[in-house]
Amino acid sequence: MNIDKYRIISEDEQRARFLLMEETIDRGMISIVEGKKLLLENKFSSEIYESLKEKEVFVEIDGNIGYIYPVSGFPTHHRVKRADGKEFYAMCAVDALGTYKTFYQNIEIESICSETGEKIQVVIEEGEIVKYSPENIHVLHVDLDKFKNWAANC
Structure with missing residues (x-):
């Protein structure tokens, strides 16, 4: 890959x-x-x-x-709102975080932890995380080099 x-x-x-x-x-x-x-x-x-x-x-x-990276045509747990007001689903949490660099707009992410079901919110402004909750969030991802189709393995 x-x-x-x-x-x-x-x-x-x-x-x-x-x-x-x-x-x-x-x-x-x-x-x-x-x-x-x-x-x-x-x-x-x-x-x-x-x-x-x-x-x-x-x-x-x-x-x-x-899927057209990082946008998902299917609903996911990772909803992104851009500064221009447009909203979309990201393929995974890491993709949601990366959408600032895709669109170069401030973003708000509403996500759901796949382990606990807890709501997660992240705000990125000017490329920096300025707000997030809960306080103890972490992002984990797999080695995608193992997969030919990343979209199916997010």
Whole structure:
């Protein structure tokens, strides 16, 4: 698994990725047909979608774009609210924390501990955690190099 896969995509692929992410944030999960149409309507070549798929920038599930890192088309325990007011589900807690660096906006995270069911809140402003509860939270994650499909193993 190449952990730098988001750094090796072209500028056009990166812009297409963000377009698909924003559409998923705005509408929820979108179909593969809708995703391809959206890219074509926005002047991307028809090869861009296939290239993003080949590079595993998103995961197709049952005819839909299920995940487009770090955004989940499915509800998860990790809800993120951006400074612009848009809200979405992150694939996992680590992805939720990283969304500030994806969108460069202050974020509020509401999550649920997978072990205890306890509510967790984190606020990130200007790239720094400025508020969190409970006081004793910790983030654990697995070695994702063991998995080909990260989205299915968050």
